[in-house]
Amino acid sequence: MLADLASKLRQSLGILHKQDIQIAARALGGQWNSADIILGDDCAAIPDRDGYLLLAAEGMLPQLIETDPWFAGWCSVMVNVSDIYSMGGYPIAIVDTIWSQSPDSIQELLAGMKAAAIAYQVPIVGGHTNFRSPYNALSVAILGRAENLLTSFHAQPNDLLLAAIDMRGQFHADYPFWNAATNADPAQLRENLSILPYLAKSELCDTAKDISMGGIIGTLLMLMETSNYGAILDLDKIPCPENIALEKWLISFPSYGFLLSVRPENAEEVQALFDRQGLVCAIVGKVQTKTQVILRSQSDSVLFWDFAQDALTGFSMDLC
Numbered sequence: 001m002l003a004d005l006a007s008k009l010r011q012s013l014g015i016l017h018k019q020d021i022q023i024a025a026r027a028l029g030g031q032w033n034s035a036d037i038i039l040g041d042d043c044a045a046i047p048d049r050d051g052y053l054l055l056a057a058e059g060m061l062p063q064l065i066e067t068d069p070w071f072a073g074w075c076s077v078m079v080n081v082s083d084i085y086s087m088g089g090y091p092i093a094i095v096d097t098i099w100s101q102s103p104d105s106i107q108e109l110l111a112g113m114k115a116a117a118i119a120y121q122v123p124i125v126g127g128h129t130n131f132r133s134p135y136n137a138l139s140v141a142i143l144g145r146a147e148n149l150l151t152s153f154h155a156q157p158n159d160l161l162l163a164a165i166d167m168r169g170q171f172h173a174d175y176p177f178w179n180a181a182t183n184a185d186p187a188q189l190r191e192n193l194s195i196l197p198y199l200a201k202s203e204l205c206d207t208a209k210d211i212s213m214g215g216i217i218g219t220l221l222m223l224m225e226t227s228n229y230g231a232i233l234d235l236d237k238i239p240c241p242e243n244i245a246l247e248k249w250l251i252s253f254p255s256y257g258f259l260l261s262v263r264p265e266n267a268e269e270v271q272a273l274f275d276r277q278g279l280v281c282a283i284v285g286k287v288q289t290k291t292q293v294i295l296r297s298q299s300d301s302v303l304f305w306d307f308a309q310d311a312l313t314g315f316s317m318d319l320c
Helices: 002-010 013-020 022-032 062-067 069-086 103-120 186-193 195-202 215-227 246-250 264-275
Strands: 044-048 051-059 090-099 124-130 137-146 160-165 177-179 207-210 230-234 257-262 280-288 292-297 300-306
Touching (some): 002 292, 002 300, 013 022, 051 069, 062 069, 069 090, 069 103, 069 137, 069 207, 090 103, 103 124, 103 186, 160 264, 186 195, 195 264, 215 230, 215 246, 215 257, 215 280, 257 264, 264 280
Parallel strands (some): 090 124
Antiparallel strands (some): 044 051, 051 137, 090 137, 160 257, 160 280, 230 280, 292 300
16 A cells, blocks of 8 residues: 555655754754855855865764675765765765774775775875774765756756666665665766766756665655655656565665756756666656655555655755
8 A cells, every 4th residue: 555655664764864864954054054055955065166165974874884894884985976976066085084993893894995985086085083982983074076066956846856776786685775886897887977967067957866865765855855845756657676675665775876856858868868878767756836745656646745744854945
């Protein structure tokens, strides 16, 4: 039943984590939002000369660090790089903050970070290291630059929602991560990501968001919240790996995944750019004026989220 699926998705850990952001939104959003720097995007876009500096950071799941430290190190770089490209930019450099119980306890973590930095051609240039902590923890920050922005604020009613995903991967054994990166050709990884800055420069698209730990459904909620609109998501049109339950896929984090809000007249050309590189880019829904997210499957539909009743992250254009 669609209603049962919606109920389960609302209680998924990825969406609950996004709701935690409300604490920061309430404490900092109104004070720091301005006409120049709007909070709530994948990166802070800081006006600089004829473009923007992009600044972002990610903390890694503690359990992933403990159970798969190499992959945690890789992901710490990968997710930051993806945030920069999702806003139409190119990465410049990374810094990291590591807390560990001993030097030996983070060797695999460091090896994963180094491998990803080489693959994505982004130098790690500094940070903070402590080997006398009672636990292991990692956060990574990234700096990038963009000439033209893709943002989370410009979705418009009647825009088509496009999901662009690299389906040439496999699930992590223990976590909802779709890994299409660690065994891929590094040059191909970078070429795939370069589509996003091209979209911004060519003005084929002005709105995009990296599909993050909330999966497609959580990312759509964040995109609609920041744009102050709603959407209809057609579950039957979402590209999904074979033999994978839709419920799992909707809250999974793909190593290459972006949700785009595209004017209808540009959709075909945008799809062709991804298709030429073997990436799936499907029309999965439509933006609507009413601030509700509706899930649709065949002839059934259900109200999934109503921003008039519930915030997600708490960041929206209302804070500007």
